[in-house]
Each structure stands twice: as C-alpha cells, then as structure tokens.
Amino acid sequence: MISLDGLNPEQREAAETVEGPVLILAGAGSGKTRTVTYRIAHMLQNLRIPGKQILAVSFTNKAAAEMKERVSHLVDSRTRKGITLSTFHSLGIRILREDIHHLGYNNLFTIYDQADQMSIVREGLKNYRSNKNYDRGIIMSKIGLLKNQGISAEEFPKSKYYDPENNYDGATEYVYHFYQEKLQFYNALDFDDILFMVVKLFKNFPEVAKKYSERFKYIMIDEYQDTNSLQFSLIQALTSTHQNICVVGDDDQAIYGFRGADISNILNFEKQYSNTKVIKLEQNYRSVFPILDLANNVIKESKGRKEKTMRTTQMEGPLPQLWAAGDSDHEAAIVTEEIIKLQSNSVMLSDIAILYRSNTQVPPFEDQLRISQVPYNIIGGQKFYEKKEIKDIIAYLTLIQNSRDELALRRVLNVPNRGIGSVTLNKNLTLAAEQKRHLYQVLCDEQDHEGIKSFIEIIKKYQRVFNEKPLLAAITDLVEELNYYDFIEKSYDQAKLAQRKKDDVKNFMLAADRFQDRYGEDATLKNFVERLLLADSQDNQAPGEGFKKNEVTLMTLHASKGLEYDYVFLIGMEEEILPHKKTIQDNTDIDEERRLCYVGVTRARKKLWMTYAKERKIYGKMAPRFKSRFVIELPHLYKELDRTNFGDMSEDEVKDFKKSFFGNLMDSLKE
C-alpha cells in the first residue's frame, strides 16, 4: 500500500476521489502536481487500476519527465507499466501514429520544424501573385494561430478571424491552402497540426474518439489554465464515455494567452462537468514567507482573478534582493559571482536557476558562466538540432522513414556532393509535378545519372538496415557509408571548425546511444526521429537524457512553469523587458506579463534575487533603463542594492574596466 500521509487533508481528498470530475484550483507551490503524482500512485498501487487506463498530461517534456520520475519513486516498474505520462503533443502523435490513416495520411508521417515550415511558406508566397512584400513570419504565425483555434484553410474566410480589408488575410488564405496541400503531399505535419489533426480525426470519426475514451478511463491534466480550445476539444472527446477527469491549475499562472490559451477553460470547468468536486489548497510548501509575500503582492493587482489566500509555515527566510547593475555584462558578472559564492558554500548548481523574459538576455550570461567555468544548461536555447550537420543526418533518417518527405530529400540529395546540380533537380521536380508523383518515385526511375542512382541505393539499403540492426549501429553504418566525416573535413578550411562539427556528429551518436540504453527494444528509428523532432522550443534535452546534472539551469519564464529551485535569479526586472516592450506599446495584456512575473517569483524556495541594468544596448545604442513596474510599488518587500561598480570610477577607469573585461572575453572565445 502507498501511504497518503505525505499529503494534507485537502490534497488527500483530491487524491482519493478518482471517480467523477475533480478540479484543484490553487496557487503556486501548494502541491497541485504533488497531489496528481500521489493520486496516480494511489490508483496504481492501492486501487490496482491497470497503468494503461491512466493518462496524465503535463505542459512540457521537462515537466512530464519530472512527473515520471516522481511516480517511479512511489511505485515499482511492474505496477506502473503501460501508464501514459506525456505532453499533449506526444499524446497527439501517439494517437495519429495509430489512426491518422483515416485522414488520408500515412502513419509514418514526418514532423516539420520551423525552418521547414518557412521554406514552404516562401514557396507559397512566390506563387501568390502580388506586388506586395509579405512577411513570411507573420503569415506563418497567423496560420499557427488559426490551427490553434481549430480553423482550417477552408473555414478561414468564413470565420470571425477573417478581415477582407486586411490584405494579409488574403495572402494568408492563399498560402494556408498551398501549405496544407504540400504538407499532405509530403506526408508531413507541423507542430500545430498535431492537435489540429487529432481533433479533426475525433470529430469526423467518433468511433475512433470512443476507442481512446474507453482506453483512458482516468485522466489528469496539469497546468490546466493554459489549455487552448483544441486541447479542450481533445479532452472533451476523451471524456465522452466517462467523467473521470481531474484537472489542476492556477488562474494566476495563465501565461500562454498569446498562443491562444483560454483561461475560461479552467474558470468554466464546473459548468462543463456537472457535479465537479472543487478542491482548494491554501498552504504553500515551496517558498519561505518573504518570497511568498512578494509574490502575493505582485499578483494582487491583477484584474479579474479569483481571490486566493496562501499561507506558509516557513516564516524564516531572507528578504528577496533587487540589484541594480551597470549594464547587461555587469548584470551577468554579479550574478555569476554570487553563484560562485553559493557554490563555495556547498550549494549544488542544480539547485540554482536563472530566469528571463526573453532569449536575447542570455548571451552575456553564457559568456560569463563559461569564462568562470561554471557548468550551465540552457533549456530551449541551444539549437543543437538546428545545426547544419545534425539537420543533414536527421534528414537522412527522416527520409529513410518517410520517402515522401520532399524537403528532407532535397536537403540531402546532393550532400555529400554527388554531382546533382540544380538543373537536374529542377528537371525532376517538373517531371514529378507533371506526373503528380513524388520526387522520390521519379528519382527511383532514373537510369542514367550515377549520383541519383547511388543516392536511391543508399536510401533503399538503409530502409533495410534500420529494420535489421539496432539504432546506433545502423546510424554509425550510415554515417560511414556517406563518408560524412570526410565530407565535413573538405567543407571547412579551418581544422578546428571541422573538428567541432565532427564532435557535433559524435554527440549526436551519443544521444542515439543514450536513447537506445533507455528505451531498449523501443529504440526504433521511428521513435528516435520523433523524439528529436519533439524537442520543442521549451526543451532541448538530447534524447535519452533527463538525469539531474550539477549545472545551473537557464530558461525563460515560460519554460519554468511548474518547476522549483532553491535559489532563483530573475534577471532583467525592468520596463520593456518585464513587462515586455510589445505589450507596453500595444497596451495589450499587461496582466499576462504580471502573471509571468508571479510565475518567476514563485519558482524560488529559499532565496530570490532580481536584477536590472541601469543602461542597456538597444539596437546598438546605450539607453537608460528603469525598474519594472511590478516591483516598483513594493519596496518594503525586498532589499534594494546598487551594485554598479562604476559608481565612483572616472570615465577612464570605466573604459579600462570594460576593456579588461572584454579582453578576457575575447581571449576565452579564441580558446
């Protein structure tokens, strides 16, 4: 038996109520996620509910991985076998792999990333006859937003989102059609398609929806305040045969409105599901009183919220600090210095996080941490899978799996060089278009071109090899067959650079190796490629990774949701960063920025630092900066320190200081 003694009476009630709808609406750090974890353990171990009937959905891969880990501490692997703990996206992919054929796609579809998406939009715009210059990014994000509202290209002109006066909408309509047709032809989906297609599938084929609803008899959703209308439709479909749904969330932490999340999903839950048991949690177990006090006061000003009270028993703790830095480099320098101090007081680096509003704040911190040899990990920042060499290999793997993927095909057709120039390519593209066939099929018929013949041979050969050999062995063979290391060496003049690229490829192999270790028989090419493509913006973990390393964590406020750290640095606490410049200019949802600030503050358990720079380079020019409005009203709740070293230096001294600072930086970059 699992004991539920680790829960307070309200949490316990939520964990024990497994039949019927349950809503836990409570503030940060009140143990919502912990309750879900214990609830799962209770169902598995005490009620003997088979794992395959349980579905728990988290917001990010990292949060899902944490939940998995917590459950694995509570119940052994046999008891939890078959359970689904995932994100909406991985759940969606699983469903589509099983059933997308109903929609006319093949189950081995590829998932396109942003670069792939952009190149199709570009092509679409080229076809769109207009003398106007349209911004691809705007069109791309319009399409994404539409998909998140469940609106197809056909439905767009009839929807409330269509404005005939707006000439972007005309272009978007055209490109949306073009884009969707191409994707289907290539047997590919983009990220937004995943849930879009699942909802379409469930709508058009109710018997498929019923199958999943009967499979997942017990459903839990964490961070429910950030679900959008597609996710809501998905949940409705999954609960069409029962009402065993438990959602947990906090309206004060709704931070994805900009991506179409709809806070009314949580606020109206009781109306959607009659007889909902509502549970409130008021005890905060995470943060010491001074941090909680600041958080409560930051969020108090937010409009239209459900009033909540939060108490803690951890009354003792240092006051949060607000540091003024000279500029962004100085901000990074004082934070790094403090981290080194913490480290020398035996604090684990894995208990420290640096949180920020936007990725543009990261470079000075990366530089400082590297110079100071403090190990760090940037969540969602490092674009490992976007490096050219890695993308090439992934393209091979994707193509081996889905030969209809024309983007992957075109990417590597002549990599390494096989003498297939653009003339040859265009000839075959025209042929494919004329015959309405896939480029790959057309190339398969090629008799004369040696380069094409050898390319097709490789793809065909490895379609076999990946079926016969374990993943790592097959990838190793492929890289050798391609002479890929040679190719890298020839492509880069600088030996060092070539070496670095080769190391990237080796790291990729290590990732495959870890993946194989972790997933054993399930480490198929299909699953591996999927995991690679799912490493979305919030999550750059290499596949198979996920163990806590002793590194400082750097991530955006958005990515930090649900996580906690003993020591937290909230950087760039200034106007035009938090709140973001765009929301100030458009005077849109400043409250969403406020909630973001609340999320940041409530990540800290023991101590919180906030920093801002008095000056910052904006578009290459130094400009004065000001403390964020979110804290300016609350000076009694933190200790303010002016940390500008430049305070009593002469101008020349400042110059020298900067020169020596940047000198170090340049040296370290040269290393």
Ligand SMILES: Nc1ncnc2c1ncn2[C@@H]1O[C@H](COP(=O)(O)OP(=O)(O)OP(=O)(O)O)[C@@H](O)[C@H]1O
């Ligand atoms: N009853 C309890 N006894 C001891 N510790 C608890 C209890 N409930 C929660 N905690 C601890 O408090 C911390 C916060 O819990 P948890 O992460 O579940 O909160 P949350 O409500 O999900 O927060 P967030 O809104 O930030 O996601 C965790 O370290 C958790 O283990």
Ligand SMILES: [Mg+2]
């Ligand atoms: Mg949580």
